[in-house]
Amino acid sequence: MKDFCEGFLWGGATAANQCEGAWNVDGKGASVSDMCTNGSYKVPKRITKTIEENTLYPSHEAIDFYHHYKEDIKLFSDMGFKTFRMSINWTRIFPTGMEDEPNQAGLKFYDNVFDECLKYGIEPLVTISHYEMPIALTEKYNGWESREVIDCYMNYCTAIFERYKNKVKYWLTFNEINVGVMNLGSILSLGTFKDYNGVIFSVPDNKHARFQGLHHQFIASAKAVKLAHDNYPQFKMGNMSIFMTSYPFTCNPDNVLLNQERNRINNWFCSDVQVRGEYPSYMDRYFEENDINIIKESGDEQILKDGCVDFYTCSYYSSSCSGIEESEETKGNIMGGLRNPYLEESDWGWIIDPKGLRFALNEVYDRYRIPMMVVENGLGAYDTVEEDNSINDDYRIDYLKKHIVQMKEAVKDGVELIGYTPWGCIDLVSASTGEMAKRYGFIYVNKFDDGTGDLSRMPKKSFYWYKNVIKTNGQEL
Numbered sequence: 001m002k003d004f005c006e007g008f009l010w011g012g013a014t015a016a017n018q019c020e021g022a023w024n025v026d027g028k029g030a031s032v033s034d035m036c037t038n039g040s041y042k043v044p045k046r047i048t049k050t051i052e053e054n055t056l057y058p059s060h061e062a063i064d065f066y067h068h069y070k071e072d073i074k075l076f077s078d079m080g081f082k083t084f085r086m087s088i089n090w091t092r093i094f095p096t097g098m099e100d101e102p103n104q105a106g107l108k109f110y111d112n113v114f115d116e117c118l119k120y121g122i123e124p125l126v127t128i129s130h131y132e133m134p135i136a137l138t139e140k141y142n143g144w145e146s147r148e149v150i151d152c153y154m155n156y157c158t159a160i161f162e163r164y165k166n167k168v169k170y171w172l173t174f175n176e177i178n179v180g181v182m183n184l185g186s187i188l189s190l191g192t193f194k195d196y197n198g199v200i201f202s203v204p205d206n207k208h209a210r211f212q213g214l215h216h217q218f219i220a221s222a223k224a225v226k227l228a229h230d231n232y233p234q235f236k237m238g239n240m241s242i243f244m245t246s247y248p249f250t251c252n253p254d255n256v257l258l259n260q261e262r263n264r265i266n267n268w269f270c271s272d273v274q275v276r277g278e279y280p281s282y283m284d285r286y287f288e289e290n291d292i293n294i295i296k297e298s299g300d301e302q303i304l305k306d307g308c309v310d311f312y313t314c315s316y317y318s319s320s321c322s323g324i325e326e327s328e329e330t331k332g333n334i335m336g337g338l339r340n341p342y343l344e345e346s347d348w349g350w351i352i353d354p355k356g357l358r359f360a361l362n363e364v365y366d367r368y369r370i371p372m373m374v375v376e377n378g379l380g381a382y383d384t385v386e387e388d389n390s391i392n393d394d395y396r397i398d399y400l401k402k403h404i405v406q407m408k409e410a411v412k413d414g415v416e417l418i419g420y421t422p423w424g425c426i427d428l429v430s431a432s433t434g435e436m437a438k439r440y441g442f443i444y445v446n447k448f449d450d451g452t453g454d455l456s457r458m459p460k461k462s463f464y465w466y467k468n469v470i471k472t473n474g475q476e477l
């Protein structure tokens with residue numbers, strides 16, 4: 001029977017804006033994330049037009065990976081990481097996104113980070129854009145709504161591909177690109193929120209701008225893939241989508257159809273374009289019924305065809321149900337739905353569903369038949385530091401163990417899974433709430449929601465557990 005392949009890429013994942021800090025250091029410009037305040041499960045975070053005094057902006061210091069990367073990568077290596085998923089902060093390389101020449105200090109920083117990884121035999125897995133587009137592009141162009149932003153992104157890709165061609169092989173064009181099918185995507189990834197400031201979840205919806213923005217992201221992604229394929233044959237280019245398994249709430253055919261429709265729009269639309277190189281036919285009706293008219297140029301079809309990704313990646317945290325009934329709802333990571341009565345949830349109300357991951361992996365592999373990675377998964381939880389300084393995060397071990405068991409089942413089912421990078425391998429700022437208290441890491445960071453903390457790092461119990469998982473290639477869980 002099949003098992004995790006030799007050379008399986010065990011590792012962990014982060015994003016620049018959630019860990020680096022040093023938000024305005026060495027020539028870095030402000031990104032969308034740098035304009036977001038902290039929040040909590042109860043108090044939502046806000047985006048502000050200017051930096052407000054006496055307000056905490058968690059990305060500004062985060063866990064200061066910028067100055068701790070050597071120590072952190074050493075700890076990853078102690079765990080036996082084969083890969084480290086991280087993002088390049090666009091605004092470190094092009095502070096406004098519109099310069100002709102890249103910022104040398106920014107380029108140098110990532111040289112140092114990659115060299116440090118390679119020193120330990122850790123393969124960098126790089127997200128090109130992870131919720132950190134230059135704020136200047138949102139102001140000038142309303143973000144991805146304008147086609148001009150494709151050129152800015154390509155300028156950025158050209159600079160980083162050429163600079164890191166001997167250091168980075170695996171690239172992801174956009175983090176969770178399908179967040180753009182939801183309103184929240186206007187802030188996080190599309191930058192189509194011109195002149196809005198306030199609670200991020202309350203941004204007024206502009207469907208046209210979102211889907212136009214997504215179209216531009218598809219074109220940018222395809223062009224980046226083609227640039228890589230034409231010039232850097234050693235590169236492997238991937239997509240990255242949120243996969244939120246969705247079940248019909250009951251076997252009522254209306255629920256089954258509703259579930260199919262939601263799956264298509266939320267889970268499949270973006271990856272269908274990026275993997276198959278064309279818009280799926282089912283979207284025509286959706287666009288028509290929602291009065292969405294995407295402006296395309298004549299060469300776009302060909303660009304999409306020429307820019308299909310080499311491997312599929314997704315984040316997976318939770319699942320939900322679709323139904324026409326009135327019933328309790330659940331949020332989950334970004335997408336929600338009806339609450340599944342068979343499953344438990346995390347302290348942040350995200351349903352925990354390891355079998356939903358096996359289901360997802362099978363569905364995706366059946367559809368695309370290309371190598372896959374799960375590049376985000378994990379449990380955001382409150383951790384307690386005991387008197388002897390130990391952190392006994394058995395709940396996190398339990399969550400990850402159950403998901404790895406199901407990944408193994410999927411491999412036995414025939415899925416070509418080549419990597420797994422649990423989210424927030426070191427504690428970092430939460431994307432949805434801006435908190436530190438929602439911790440995912442194998443490594444604890446002494447940093448708190450009020451901005452205090454000495455930033456010291458400490459392995460949790462899960463650190464030693466995961467080290468053994470990697471050592472035994474998933475045999476001992």
Ligand code: BGP
Nearest residue numbers: 015176333380429430431432433
């Ligand atoms: C994903 C994002 C990550 C990350 C993760 C966990 O949607 O790609 O950036 O933060 O979710 O979410 P949160 O931080 O809100 O718990």
